[in-house]
Amino acid sequence: MLDIAFKDFKAKKSRAIMCIIGVMACVLLIGVVNIVMYEMQSSLKGDLGTVNGKMFFEQNGTGYPPAGSIMSENLGDEVLQRSEVDASGSTKALFAPLQGGTTNDGGTPTMVVGLTPGKEQVFLADHPVEGKNSLVGEADNAVIMGSEAAKTYNVKVGDTFTVNDDKFKVVGIIKKVGKGWPLTIDNSVIMALPYAQSVTNRPDLISTVIIKPSADYSLQTVENNLQDSYGKYDIYTEKDVQKTIDNNLKGVMVFMNMVIAMIFAVSMVLIMNVMMMSVKEKTKEIGTMRAIGTKKRSIMALIIYESLILSLIGGVIGILLIAPTYNVLGIMMGSTSLNFSIPTTVVIQVALIVLVIGTFSGLIPAYLANRISPIEALRYE
Amino acid sequence: MENLVKGEGLWKTYDLGGVEINALRGLDITVNKGEFVSIMGPSGSGKSTLMNMLGCLDNPTKGDLYIDGKKISLMSDKELTKVRSEEVGFIFQTFNLLPALTVRDNVEFPLRNLSGEKKLNKSSRRERAEECLKVVGLEHRMDHLPAKLSGGERQRVAIARALVNHPQFILADEPTGNLDSEATENIMNLLHLVNQQGTTVIMVTHDEETTKNTRVMKIRDGVLVEDQAETLKETVIPVPYPA
Numbered sequence: 143m144l145d146i147a148f149k150d151f152k153a154k155k156s157r158a159i160m161c162i163i164g165v166m167a168c169v170l171l172i173g174v175v176n177i178v179m180y181e182m183q184s185s186l187k188g189d190l191g192t193v194n195g196k197m198f199f200e201q202n203g204t205g206y207p208p209a210g211s212i213m214s215e216n217l218g219d220e221v222l223q224r225s226e227v228d229a230s231g232s233t234k235a236l237f238a239p240l241q242g243g244t245t246n247d248g249g250t251p252t253m254v255v256g257l258t259p260g261k262e263q264v265f266l267a268d269h270p271v272e273g274k275n276s277l278v279g280e281a282d283n284a285v286i287m288g289s290e291a292a293k294t295y296n297v298k299v300g301d302t303f304t305v306n307d308d309k310f311k312v313v314g315i316i317k318k319v320g321k322g323w324p325l326t327i328d329n330s331v332i333m334a335l336p337y338a339q340s341v342t343n344r345p346d347l348i349s350t351v352i353i354k355p356s357a358d359y360s361l362q363t364v365e366n367n368l369q370d371s372y373g374k375y376d377i378y379t380e381k382d383v384q385k386t387i388d389n390n391l392k393g394v395m396v397f398m399n400m401v402i403a404m405i406f407a408v409s410m411v412l413i414m415n416v417m418m419m420s421v422k423e424k425t426k427e428i429g430t431m432r433a434i435g436t437k438k439r440s441i442m443a444l445i446i447y448e449s450l451i452l453s454l455i456g457g458v459i460g461i462l463l464i465a466p467t468y469n470v471l472g473i474m475m476g477s478t479s480l481n482f483s484i485p486t487t488v489v490i491q492v493a494l495i496v497l498v499i500g501t502f503s504g505l506i507p508a509y510l511a512n513r514i515s516p517i518e519a520l521r522y523e
Numbered sequence: 524m525e526n527l528v529k530g531e532g533l534w535k536t537y538d539l540g541g542v543e544i545n546a547l548r549g550l551d552i553t554v555n556k557g558e559f560v561s562i563m564g565p566s567g568s569g570k571s572t573l574m575n576m577l578g579c580l581d582n583p584t585k586g587d588l589y590i591d592g593k594k595i596s597l598m599s600d601k602e603l604t605k606v607r608s609e610e611v612g613f614i615f616q617t618f619n620l621l622p623a624l625t626v627r628d629n630v631e632f633p634l635r636n637l638s639g640e641k642k643l644n645k646s647s648r649r650e651r652a653e654e655c656l657k658v659v660g661l662e663h664r665m666d667h668l669p670a671k672l673s674g675g676e677r678q679r680v681a682i683a684r685a686l687v688n689h690p691q692f693i694l695a696d697e698p699t700g701n702l703d704s705e706a707t708e709n710i711m712n713l714l715h716l717v718n719q720q721g722t723t724v725i726m727v728t729h730d731e732e733t734t735k736n737t738r739v740m741k742i743r744d745g746v747l748v749e750d751q752a753e754t755l756k757e758t759v760i761p762v763p764y765p766a
Contacts, residue, residue, distance in 0.1 A: 146623075153622065429619075430613075430615070432604070434607065434684070436636050
């Protein structure tokens with residue numbers, strides 16, 4: 143029956159094409175919304191993943207990155223000297239947007255990350271770096287750039303660039319960490335804390351203390367002790383990561399899923415409508431087929447195959463167009479890169495949605511076709 | 524002669540919004556294998572109802588109907604579908620070809636419905652469809668769509684389709700009702716040829732001309748009022764139709 147369904151499809155080209163365009167548009171929308179969700183999730187999870195195993199001592203309600211938090215450097219030193227803190231694996235840090243700098247493709251400003259030289263690994267973790275991964279022994283204005291920041295300023299290792307009369311010498315570039323949208327680390331310019339304070343005009347100030355707890359203390363004890371001692375400050379831990387993800391994504395995800403559900407319903411109705419029309423038009427043909435001995439299940443299969451053909455063709459074209467559309471949308475929003483490819487998970491999700499649309503939107507018309515009495519159908523004009 | 528169709532006391536009652544209409548009122552019918560039967564009657568006489576029953580599309584409300592010894596009146600929809608696919612060849616007044624399929628595919632279509640031992644593979648189906656199209660003289664139109672054919676040609680395709688599954692009998696519902704006189708003559712010649720080759724033909728018609736050399740049954744008000752069983756006489760074999 144599949145070959146008959148194809149021939150029927152070819153015989154009703156214009157209607158089929160209109161339906162395919164509709165399905166394609168729906169699939170495209172579902173795909174793009176899915177990618178936006180995927181990117182948001184991976185970006186947020188990736189960014190917050192850098193908190194893994196560490197604690198951020200910062201001002202209340204700052205979250206990550208703690209660019210909005212300000213405290214004195216002396217307070218940072220005091221925290222670092224506490225017995226609960228492993229000073230060798232902890233550092234004072236200043237996070238601040240690079241004022242007057244260029245924003246990246248997504249419009250995110252480059253982030254100055256000032257660290258005590260020799261403590262870069264506290265922030266960098268094990269992410270590979272091209273060039274040097276430490277500022278020790280380098281010039282005062284030496285910087286390690288995130289991949290996106292390097293792209294934004296079009297620099298490579300060894301180059302020097304200037305922002306607001308401040309010169310920066312690139313000694314290392316971190317390989318891209320974020321799989322989706324760039325993470326904070328990808329947009330960072332890591333430099334020595336004094337130079338960061340000078341560049342951002344925040345003398346003797348820091349944003350946070352990145353803490354590695356001492357081996358003698360559990361995370362919870364360190365958190366409780368610090369919280370007791372410094373009530374005005376917040377201890378941002380792994381526990382808060384999930385909370386932040388939930389808070390940031392919950393509403394958006396509900397909205398996005400509703401959008402997907404609505405598009406899904408529209409495409410179902412679209413194909414169902416076309417298939418209903420097709421069944422109506424085919425009443426006499428169905429009657430003839432039944433009269434000459436075609437089984438009811440073959441008639442059902444014919445209608446479902448037609449529905450699947452429409453949704454699969456529309457779906458495949460839609461999936462192929464997701465990446466170019468996403469790129470075009472990016473360009474319209476100021477991006478200059480055209481290198482986005484669709485994550486496999488999104489392709490699988492959309493392909494499954496297409497299959498479900500194709501099968502289920504054909505079910506009701508197929509059921510109706512099955513109920514057609516051959517005697518009535520043969521009389522139908 | 525051996526009975527192919529035997530109907531005893533066939534009743535068909537329709538309930539039209541509380542009003543009962545008797546389309547057949549205890550009709551008795553017997554058709555022997557190899558006969559060419561013409562069923563005539565005015566509109567509303569029950570011809571179509573009888574045809575639907577003979578074609579296993581409908582069951583009688585009362586009475587027994589046997590086709591080739593099988594009691595049709597007790598069969599389920601699934602069993603009736605199987606009988607239709609194996610035993611009956613349909614020819615309709617409006618041809619009822621599937622418009623999206625080529626002539627060859629239309630003729631091949633009933634063979635897709637065969638199951639079990641009778642099931643054929645694609646090449647055998649194709650071969651048999653082409654043989655039937657040769658019989659009706661349309662081998663040169665195999666790859667055309669029905670829309671490109673004349674009325675007479677379409678009906679010849681319908682005859683080929685009816686023959687392709689080697690049915691016990693052909694049911695033709697006013698097969699020449701939409702044709703001009705030349706095409707009518709061709710189609711009737713063809714039906715007689717098919718009949719002479721051993722296939723029973725049961726035809727509903729309004730046209731007396733087409734009933735020549737057939738056993739005419741007349742129906743009125745749901746009962747058989749005339750059965751010219753002796754009408755079938757020795758005749759000259761019709762000339763082959765033009766290719």
